[in-house]
Amino acid sequence: MVNNGPMLIHFPRAVLVALPIALAALTLPASAQVAPKISLPQLETMFSNMRAQTHWNIDGPMLWGYYFLDADRVKLDVVSTALASQGYRVVAIQKINGREDYRLHVEKVETHTPQTLYARDVDLEAMARKYKLRSYDGMDVGPPPADAVAPVATSAASR
Numbered sequence: 226m227v228n229n230g231p232m233l234i235h236f237p238r239a240v241l242v243a244l245p246i247a248l249a250a251l252t253l254p255a256s257a258q259v260a261p262k263i264s265l266p267q268l269e270t271m272f273s274n275m276r277a278q279t280h281w282n283i284d285g286p287m288l289w290g291y292y293f294l295d296a297d298r299v300k301l302d303v304v305s306t307a308l309a310s311q312g313y314r315v316v317a318i319q320k321i322n323g324r325e326d327y328r329l330h331v332e333k334v335e336t337h338t339p340q341t342l343y344a345r346d347v348d349l350e351a352m353a354r355k356y357k358l359r360s361y362d363g364m365d366v367g368p369p370p371a372d373a374v375a376p377v378a379t380s381a382a383s384r
Contacts, residue, residue, distance in 0.1 A: 261346035262363060268339040281368055286334050288369045289342075290316070291349055292362040293329040301329040304356050326359060334373040 263271075275283045291313070295301055298318060305315045313331040321328050337345065346364070353361035 261343065261350050261361075263343075263346065265339060265343045268342055272339050275366075283366075284336070284338075286336050286369045286373055288332055288367045288373070289335050289337065289345075290330060290332040290365045290367075291345075292364070293349075293353055293358050294321075294326045294360045294362050295329075295358040296325045296327070298327045300356055300358060301327055304352065304358065305329055305331065307352070307356075328362070334369045 272283055275281060281287065291308075293301060293304060301318050305318060308331045309315055313333045316330040316332055318327055318329050320326075335345075342364070346361070349361045353359075
């Protein structure tokens with residue numbers, strides 16, 4: 226028996242729902258916004274705690290450190306050059322003991338609010354995706370060097 230009509234294939238409903246979502250995820254540009262690992266409410270709490278528990282002027286210039294991880298040191302070298310051109314100081318690219326990863330540490334004296342730090346994290350997460358790094362691993366903060374003067378931080382999202 227020969228049938229020249231259209232061939233119908235029946236897929237379970239779950240496949241029909243999941244497939245468009247999976248395809249959409251594959252087509253997101255590297256710069257698509259993804260929420261950072263630390264939420265805005267967590268950053269607000271962090272700023273509150275630093276105001277209460279340290280003698281730092283967290284509302285003024287601070288030394289902010291940012292970290293990236295990848296097994297390929299060359300990719301971290303490329304990212305460090307890109308960040309240096311944006312005013313970050315490259316502190317180090319070091320092998321992490323007992324792991325295959327390297328850690329890129331950059332820093333910059335900046336004045337942040339929880340909102341600008343959240344925007345900075347969004348930008349750095351996007352950079353990690355753009356360069357296909359294993360991860361943007363977060364930030365730390367400390368008092369700035371005595372001679373440091375910092376502009377108020379901005380992000381690509383706020384420009």
